[in-house]
Amino acid sequence: MRFISLLVLIFVIALPVQAEWRGHVSIESRQFLETGDQGQDKSQNSLKVEPEYFYQGEESLFTLQFMARTDAMDDNRTHADIRELSWLTYGDDWEFKVGISKVFWGVAETQHLVDIINQTDSLENIDAEDKLGQPMLALTLMRDWGNIDFYLLPYFRERQFAGVEGRFRAPYLIDTDYTTYASGDEEKHLDSAVRWSHTLGDWDVGLSHFSGTSRAPIFQPMVLGSNVILAPHYTTIDQTGLDIQATLENWLWKLEWVSNSGFHHRRYTAAVFGFEYSFYDLAESGIDLGLIVEYKYDDRGTDLAGTPVLDNVVIGSRLAFNDEQSSEVLIGLGINEASNQFWNIEASRRIGDEWKVTLEARILSQIDESMPTASPFYAIRNDSFIMLELARYF
């Protein structure tokens, strides 16, 4: 609370140079191809608002960004989050930020291994692109030899999961009322991170280290009366990450690599590497075609619960029409070591100046019904869906 009143005070005394509201409201309808394993509906409709306010002072920036969704099917997906409530001040060669914010690290398109500061908002989407706001103190020093960022993360944000009526859930419900931590400080454990990043000609390089509560939980089965639930458990980890992108004419070469101290000292290494090659202005049509290939490697084999952690390759194609409506289509096919197929289609188009329509399809196939432990996707094998979203931006 003291922290919030401090921010409000700063907000009141800072001189405004420019201030503005912006954001969007959207309605979303997901149509699942099959009824859920626990009898959940095929149709999931919801409404989301995501306003942002910013206030630009002399060498400072105050940002507030809020999101709230109301979901007709899943009570847990009716949720809200402060994405950003931060105050940033800066000089010629430094930046300092205090508040709730979001940090993105990395270069890859299909996996974000290095990106670890923010908790994934797994209720919003299953692509791990949405993140919960993370309370932080961040200092950046800009030097000739690169930028160096220091983070102190005083409060941990727990991952949220689908409810009883929701899709994308395990046979047993994950109950965050029974969350446990390896650290006695629980969610108040002070996490920290440091990152060096630099541009050397065509190369962009980042090297990072995180020490603190794992953003990904492990699940422990618990018997509650006649029910079995899964209780999330968060260990304390160290993760070192490296991300490199080489931008060479039409080629983008990408690598993300992490070494994670793992749960119960089972250190593991994972990497994602690949490229994106773009054909620009295809046959003078103005259309750009990008080909994406990324391979993900993980040396774990199985996680602690025995679920396989498999290598996979994703082959994708990005079409940007570069038309007045900024029409775009992204199609990807992921295939893992168990030959499971994961199709991803994302297409969007602006309508007029303020509206945007997005179509998304995530289709899982080639998962052996009789082999529950052979696929990491087994629990969600019947959750293939097509989503249509209409958003109004302001």
Added chain:
Amino acid sequence: MKLSRRLILLFIFSTAPLLADDYNGMSAEAKGLAIATKADATTNGFADSSAKMKMILTNRHGQTSSRDLRVRSMEVANDGDKSMTIFDSPADVKGTALLTYSHKVKNDDQWLYLPALKRVKRMSSSNKSGPFMGSEFAFEDLGSQEVEKYQWKFIKEEQIDGVDTYVLERTPVDKKSGYTRQVVWSHKAELYPLKIDFYDRKKSLLKTLTLSDYKLYNDKFWRTHDMMMVNHQTGKKTQLLWADIKFGNGLSDKDFTKNTLKRLR
């Protein structure tokens, strides 16, 4: 190489007033290059500038849509400019920003900030001929116009709308260019461009850019406030309207970094 080019530029720049219009005995190529170099020199020394730009797209049915951008740029000694473009509309791209370090010969360095993901992405700058934001302007039309990016040739002198002009032909050096050649009509006294014809890879006339509403800033820099690009093959048009052009904002390298990209609004 760099030094000798600087010396040549310095020589041309310092002796330009004496040599005014004295291109006698030069080949068409040498005269074209001399005029282009002199024209380029008139744009030097602005240090930094900022401006607002409105882009009005008109399709063949006459329907229009618009985009609003803010552009800041600064000169870099012996290299292309650094620039920052911030998108204000359409609303779904509001807050997107593009940082460019342009170079005279090698490919530009570009980073794009995506506000929804709070992600800075390094981009390939190999896209020369593709359209910028669905407009009739290609990336190469809006990039920094360095003399070195073309081979020049003087064609003739001509009056258009009662103004004396030099007519120059320029051929892009970059193989990725969408043009085989361009014909530029430059104001004879002030050397700024008034009209450019663009010829596509099949050598047919593709587009015409008309630059008008020039105003003089700091007694030195002529800036257009109205650029109209007409595509003759599709009937589509894009108009760029410039406003609030300001020089000497005190911008420096620190205003053109990946970090600035993230905090601009």
